[in-house]
Amino acid sequence: MPAVKNDRKLQKLLKERAEKRVKVHTIDLDEVTAGRGLKRRKREHDKAKTATKDAGKNAPDAAPRPSGSGSGDPNPGPASGPSHNLNGSEGLGRKARENFVNQTLHEATYPTNTGPEHAQPAPPESTDEPFEEKSTSEDDTQAQSDSEDVPMNEGLSDDESEVNDETNKRHAALLKRLKELYKRQPTKEMKEAVFSLLEELTGNGAASQGPGGSKRKNHNRDPKSEWVQDNDFVVTDGPQRRDEDRVLLSACIRLIIDELLNVNDTNRLPPGPPPEVAAPTAAAFYLKWDESQKSEFNATAARIVAKRVVDDYSELVKCAEGVEDIDDVFDLVTEHIKYLRTCFRRQNVPEVTAKEPQRHRSTNATSRKHTLYKHRLKIIDAVPALARHGRLIEQLGIEGTSSDEETARKGTYHVKRKKQLSSKVQHLKKQLDQAYAIRYKGPGSKGSQLRRRIDTGLVSTRQFKVTGLPLSCMDPAWLAKLTDVQKELFRFNEKLVYDFSFPVELLETPE
Numbered sequence: 068m069p070a071v072k073n074d075r076k077l078q079k080l081l082k083e084r085a086e087k088r089v090k091v092h093t094i095d096l097d098e099v100t101a102g103r104g105l106k107r108r109k110r111e112h113d114k115a116k117t118a119t120k121d122a123g124k125n126a127p128d129a130a131p132r133p134s135g136s137g138s139g140d141p142n143p144g145p146a147s148g149p150s151h152n153l154n155g156s157e158g159l160g161r162k163a164r165e166n167f168v169n170q171t172l173h174e175a176t177y178p179t180n181t182g183p184e185h186a187q188p189a190p191p192e193s194t195d196e197p198f199e200e201k202s203t204s205e206d207d208t209q210a211q212s213d214s215e216d217v218p219m220n221e222g223l224s225d226d227e228s229e230v231n232d233e234t235n236k237r238h239a240a241l242l243k244r245l246k247e248l249y250k251r252q253p254t255k256e257m258k259e260a261v262f263s264l265l266e267e268l269t270g271n272g273a274a275s276q277g278p279g280g281s282k283r284k285n286h287n288r289d290p291k292s293e294w295v296q297d298n299d300f301v302v303t304d305g306p307q308r309r310d311e312d313r314v315l316l317s318a319c320i321r322l323i324i325d326e327l328l329n330v331n332d333t334n335r336l337p338p339g340p341p342p343e344v345a346a347p348t349a350a351a352f353y354l355k356w357d358e359s360q361k362s363e364f365n366a367t368a369a370r371i372v373a374k375r376v377v378d379d380y381s382e383l384v385k386c387a388e389g390v391e392d393i394d395d396v397f398d399l400v401t402e403h404i405k406y407l408r409t410c411f412r413r414q415n416v417p418e419v420t421a422k423e424p425q426r427h428r429s430t431n432a433t434s435r436k437h438t439l440y441k442h443r444l445k446i447i448d449a450v451p452a453l454a455r456h457g458r459l460i461e462q463l464g465i466e467g468t469s470s471d472e473e474t475a476r477k478g479t480y481h482v483k484r485k486k487q488l489s490s491k492v493q494h495l496k497k498q499l500d501q502a503y504a505i506r507y508k509g510p511g512s513k514g515s516q517l518r519r520r521i522d523t524g525l526v527s528t529r530q531f532k533v534t535g536l537p538l539s540c541m542d543p544a545w546l547a548k549l550t551d552v553q554k555e556l557f558r559f560n561e562k563l564v565y566d567f568s569f570p571v572e573l574l575e576t577p578e
Contacts, residue, residue, distance in 0.1 A: 300457035310388035327352035373397040483527040537563040
């Protein structure tokens with residue numbers, strides 16, 4: 068039966084994942100000394116731990132930091148970063164990065180003045196708590212200490228203004244420290260620390276995650292903030308890899324439902340239950356395609372699948388991100404049943420089946436937009452001279468990326484430009500695409516070649532939803548047709564006069 072074959076494949080994946088998890092998360096450094104590299108990792112870990120404790124003991128005299136001018140602004144000094152165990156196991160590497168981020172936050176928060184009068188407490192050592200939670204508690208402590216210094220006879224507004232001033236100073240120091248660190252050591256570990264600093268700076272930690280930690284929101288797209296061009300902008304948007312355990316758990320759910328329905332990915336879905344079946348069971352499993360996924364019948368079926376998943380893959384349920392108990396598994400099963408109902412309609416309802424070619428074309432066009440957007444972010448992230456355009460491209464996002472339509476010639480597409488954007492923005496995006504092609508798709512490059520996109524004057528008819536863009540990036544003719552109320556809805560940035568300069572050397576094909 069196909070389900071048995073799929074089950075063997077899944078069991079192999081689960082075994083590999085379990086072995087990887089044991090290597091990464093459950094290595095006992097005191098007991099396990101055999102194996103390649105473990106002794107070296109243990110020595111590095113012990114050495115780093117001792118160094119961290121020594122730094123904490125010396126903190127009352129002066130927090131450890133590079134020598135500076137003695138001003139209030141932090142001096143980054145020489146390149147710094149998590150200097151131990153970067154090539155070791157993921158668990159130790161993460162702890163090293165957390166310690167480094169805590170140290171960086173401490174250095175960025177307090178001035179570099181030395182002497183007993185400027186002594187500050189040492190940064191806390193990393194614990195098993197998530198980084199965002201520790202940062203939140205530090206902010207709360209700082210706010211409380213600031214409010215205690217305010218005289219009791221002054222009003223609440225004075226309290227708030229003083230706390231806000233302290234917060235603004237701290238954020239300014241963090242931002243300066245962040246830029247310097249990333250310019251000095253743009254390694255993979257450094258980039259992860261920079262992202263942590265960005266979350267601390269903007270207040271977007273766990274709150275920036277979607278339901279169940281499924282998707283991270285982009286905090287750079289807040290239309291209420293009038294942003295400026297930043298030559299040190301750090302790209303934070305782009306594809307986010309889903310949790311591997313959660314992906315495997317979804318595969319288990321699909322496997323069990325296929326087994327209960329006795330189908331595989333290539334079969335058509337079976338019809339609904341006979342009239343005499345009042346409720347599904349594990350032996351006689353059905354789904355009612357004409358009812359909602361939340362109906363009593365389909366909810367019973369979802370509960371059967373959820374119980375089976377929890378019984379067969381209990382360890383995977385414990386490790387999957389955003390999944391804590393059988394109720395969370397039940398929600399995942401319900402979502403998959405909703406998808407199966409859609410598939411059944413596509414297979415059996417003529418009106419829906421007739422629209423399938425159009426749906427496929429739309430889905431493919433959306434996929435190409437995502438790929439194009441990812442390419443633009445990649446070239447901006449790779450070339451420091453393009454960082455000034457990073458905020459604009461992130462602000463445009465997928466909604467502001469021009470779509471295209473297929474032509475009779477394979478690999479060639481007609482661009483549907485956004486009439487709302489100025490010709491300078493259109494030209495800038497073409498330059499980014501050309502720079503990406505030269506850098507990553509030149510002679511001898513691996514992988515598929517880029518699609519040929521031709522501007523034939525086609526204009527997109529989709530609603531324009533991007534807000535917070537500079538007025539200098541909008542098309543004047545389109546702007547002239549807007550009413551004052553419509554302009555308020557788009558929250559245009561009226562102060563920023565955008566600089567569209569582009570390094571021409573990036574557009575020169577290497578000989």
